Amino acid sequence: MSLGRLWTIARLELLQRVRTVSWYVLLGVFALLLVGATFLAFLSFGGQEQTGPGVYSTVVYITLLLVILVSPTLSGNSINGDRDAATLAPVQVTLATTGEILLGKFVASWITGLAFAVVAAPFLVIATLAGGVHPATVAVSLVVLVVEIGVIAAIGVALSGILARPLFSVATTYLVVAALAIGTVIGFGLVGSSMVTEVTVSERSAVYDENGPVCKDGGTDCWNEPENMVCGDWTTYTQPVMRFDRVWWMLAANPFVILADATPTQLDRDGNPEDVFGYLKIGVRQTQIPPDTESVGWDECSPMEGGDYRTPQEILDQTVPSWFVGLGVQLLLALGLLGWAFARTRTPARALPPGTRIA
Template sequence: MSARRERAARWWSGVLVLVQLDLRQRLRTTRWKVSAAAAFAVVSLVVLGSLYVMVGAGSLAYADWAQNLYVIVGAIVVFVGLVLAPTLTATSINGDRKDAVLAVVQATPVSAWQIAVGKLLGGWASCLALVAVASPYLVWGIVSAPYGVGPGLLGVVVLCLVFLCWCGVGLGFSALTARPAGSAVLTQAAVFTVLLGLPAVFGLLLQPVSQDHRVVRAEYVYDPAAPADALPTCRDVEVTQSFAHTERIWWLLAPHPFLLIPDVVAAHDNPNAWSYRDTRPPTLASSAADALSDARTGPWITDSTCADESTGARYSTDPSRLASPYAEQRAHETASVGDSWYIGLAMNAVFGALGLAAAARRLRVPAGRLPRGVRIA
């Protein structure tokens, strides 16, 4: 056991040396300082600008704005990070190969996996600087949010892990392509495929997964011979309605970071959101998590009958008159809130692991057959 621990310690010591070399190489340039300053300026502009527009103009109370601050800052960090994180590693291998630096590292007694993991962690550490830059606003958002400190910190941890996964994706493209520009373009194409492509595919598949069902619903009939102020007669009729079975394709939305991060904290959000018990509007996190949960649980194949309509629960503001069918429908739609983020994180981890494995495979020495345009040194 001691020999195994010693080998593991030597292995990780080699990785840490490669991480230090990668970070020193990045710190020699001034671009990271400009990038950090620009990121802080963007976050400050959006946060303070929204505070002035929504609260300063009097269109929204500070409490309603502050409960969404965590999601606002998180969305900015996610978007900027997904643009920045893969790019930091998308040129790390083919860029070093182009500068004739990679062959020197491969000549040392380190394995291909050590080089790949070292470059992955080096790029990830650089990306975490974005989270550090936005940390004042993240702390402000965590304190102001209704979730609590624990779920807020968990959301930040999951955010950092998503960046790690996409650093692995960029590393894989860097190893598979000869030119840094090509790997950067492919990496950004993969990012926008997840951000825009998967939701688009989800929307296109709504019609193919739709299915007709026979349901009973309330129908109001007016008697032409009755007086003008007479109320209509309610009767239950059986009709055919089409429902989209999104529970078959919801997984297309699971890896989406803008749905994944809110789902982490939404389970600890205001429990009365979207109900008659609370007049405060729901947070952006609960709205996004509800949409993901609704897609995962599928359609509510039930409609209101005359007995349900007679309670007046649909239009009542009294929670005691809330009819059970509507409560059951709400419970059905929100049944998976907080239960999907780890599935999305696992899918992102698979993306990153595939990229890391591809990078380690291309870094093996001797290299054997190389693709056209790739050189050793």
């Protein structure tokens, strides 16, 4: 494989995009959306001790969201679009190999997606200058963002080589990306809510008369002394509890969950997350913890206790990260599709769909 030929193919692909006015219009619209998102993020996190982490994480997530929405259109027709335009066959009869053509178009699509991250860079700098953003958060989040952009580009390029029709390959790319970003959440909710366990709940209330709770010492005011209240009998019943702890792994391949789970969590002095990464990570990690099947629901006659409430740090300590598993699944999917696209694009072709244009 020649890196020179690979880069030549990638450069030609990039030149075709840069020469169009629509490309600059798209980047301009993206910048305007980031202006609005950054302004709203400053308003939303303005009441926190540190504004920077919340604004920074919001801008990164908006960038990833817009790349997911736009990248399939840019990469989903890179190979079959050239085949329809009769420009793929002339390249295939040169010294460029099938692998170089495929990887060249992938590199071009990846760079195209990274252009959106470049547009977002000034807004990330503004959020960082607002204070409170840790260098580790910046480094890890940007690396994961770059990798996710590459995965989406690889899926689009691969499907454009597998499927003969550009419109169908673009639509399929959207469906695959939507399955990762949205389908995992829908599957998690539907499957988790269908798994139910009966949990025993016990409750006990104080005995009341016309003056309020009856007191053990014969007094008339023990509202603030639950241990001095005369207690009634325990009542026990069962209620269904959904078992999301059995299907939490379905969220592992979600791009937004991978980004949150891989990024180091910043906690404020009260132990709460400072950014969107932390809130999403805590929410997803909490689904790993199974519910208690024997639970005391409420006891009015005992001093108030924390119950089974867990702090964000305790949730992180009791659960395991899953980002590397999800990212591995995404990479295997992208590599598998690229391998299939290689088999469909190599020449001489053994079989092509009816009506496929060669030259």
